[in-house]
Amino acid sequence: MRDPLKMKYIRWGLTLFAVVASSIVLAMLLSHLSVFGNWISGIYGAFTPLVWGLVLAYILNPVATRVQNRLYRLFSRKHKPESAEKAALVLSVVVAIFLAVLAIFGIIMLIIPQLISSVQTLINNGSDYYEKAETWVNHMLEDRPNLQQYAETILDNSYAYLEDWLENKLLPSAQSVVTAVATGVYSVVRWIVNFFIGIIVAAYMLANKKKLLAQCRKLNAAIWSTKVSSRILEIVALSNRAFGGFIRGKLLDSAIIGVLCYLGAVILKLPYAILVAAIVGITNVIPFFGPLIGAIPCAFLILLVSPIKCLYFIIFILLLQQLDGHIIGPRILGDSIGLSSFWILVSIIVFSGLFGFAGMLLGVPLFAVFYSIIKEVSENILLKKGLPVDTAAYYEPKALAPTEPTDEEQPVP
Numbered sequence: 001m002r003d004p005l006k007m008k009y010i011r012w013g014l015t016l017f018a019v020v021a022s023s024i025v026l027a028m029l030l031s032h033l034s035v036f037g038n039w040i041s042g043i044y045g046a047f048t049p050l051v052w053g054l055v056l057a058y059i060l061n062p063v064a065t066r067v068q069n070r071l072y073r074l075f076s077r078k079h080k081p082e083s084a085e086k087a088a089l090v091l092s093v094v095v096a097i098f099l100a101v102l103a104i105f106g107i108i109m110l111i112i113p114q115l116i117s118s119v120q121t122l123i124n125n126g127s128d129y130y131e132k133a134e135t136w137v138n139h140m141l142e143d144r145p146n147l148q149q150y151a152e153t154i155l156d157n158s159y160a161y162l163e164d165w166l167e168n169k170l171l172p173s174a175q176s177v178v179t180a181v182a183t184g185v186y187s188v189v190r191w192i193v194n195f196f197i198g199i200i201v202a203a204y205m206l207a208n209k210k211k212l213l214a215q216c217r218k219l220n221a222a223i224w225s226t227k228v229s230s231r232i233l234e235i236v237a238l239s240n241r242a243f244g245g246f247i248r249g250k251l252l253d254s255a256i257i258g259v260l261c262y263l264g265a266v267i268l269k270l271p272y273a274i275l276v277a278a279i280v281g282i283t284n285v286i287p288f289f290g291p292l293i294g295a296i297p298c299a300f301l302i303l304l305v306s307p308i309k310c311l312y313f314i315i316f317i318l319l320l321q322q323l324d325g326h327i328i329g330p331r332i333l334g335d336s337i338g339l340s341s342f343w344i345l346v347s348i349i350v351f352s353g354l355f356g357f358a359g360m361l362l363g364v365p366l367f368a369v370f371y372s373i374i375k376e377v378s379e380n381i382l383l384k385k386g387l388p389v390d391t392a393a394y395y396e397p398k399a400l401a402p403t404e405p406t407d408e409e410q411p412v413p
Contacts (some may be wrong), residue, residue: 052198057205060096062248064206068092093206097199107278114275239369246365249332254284256332257324264316271305272298280317284324286360288348291321343371 068088075084220229258281265273276298283294295317303310344364351363379389
């Protein structure tokens, strides 16, 4: 029979050892942050193709599943169920990957030529833009000579600074520019290689998704108790609903906004219609700040060509975003997120500060998962206490506080 006092001392010793070991590890990490950061960066670089494959497989899974179900119904009429299922699975993966590559290639072919043309136009017409800006300022301030002279001085100084920067700083540092371009080209090539490896990984994941999911459930059941493993599966299902509904809905919403933006740009005869529509559609994936992020560079490009058309574009974008925020977005996304505008704003600010651009994209569904878990836990605690779970019951600070009996309610002695 085990001695309880001895087991107590053993537990204390193990706890003390764990605390000391954790403190030593933390101190080593803090004193070698650069080495630790490089180590994490190396690990992330090695797993980048797998991350790409996982993301692509997750996004393409609904498409592959729908295609697989339709092909299975078609093949099962003439073939055995097992043969029909295998053929439908293989063809569905091929179709999903082909559609993904086609969509990405189409976006690149739409954006790159327009972007090159825009840069060439900016370089070739730099002096013309300066003259147009000077003429416009003179026309607007012709009744105020003091402000007109001040504005002309600012334009002259800005243009002189730009010329001086190009001649005396950019050209002499051509070697560093070439080095930076070479590094950028290497990064682009590496990104392309990782992406195509990710496509192969995504194809394997889609083809073996049932087995991979079964292995994950098996490992979950082996590590944790039945209660904990069931809770983990519930959280995974909740996360899947939040992430899946948000990401796929946002992609469809952004595609619709991009098409509507292109049609509006063509009707209004705005310059760089394809480039503007692509930028607006892509940045619309980011909640709340996306429209602003996409509209600013597009408005600047249009302003260089025509200030009045820039004004048309700003008005059009405001109307388009109202249409998206009140009609298109709610119909597509519905209440899949379950967050108010305030919490959406908080999630974007916090997660963008922690994880940058990726945080802006995934902060909302991730926060929605945390919000749902906290809400469920707090409501269970309230139910155990016999208190209401409806938020409306807590609008008044003293609504649930015990009240003192009035004089009329005092017991008669």
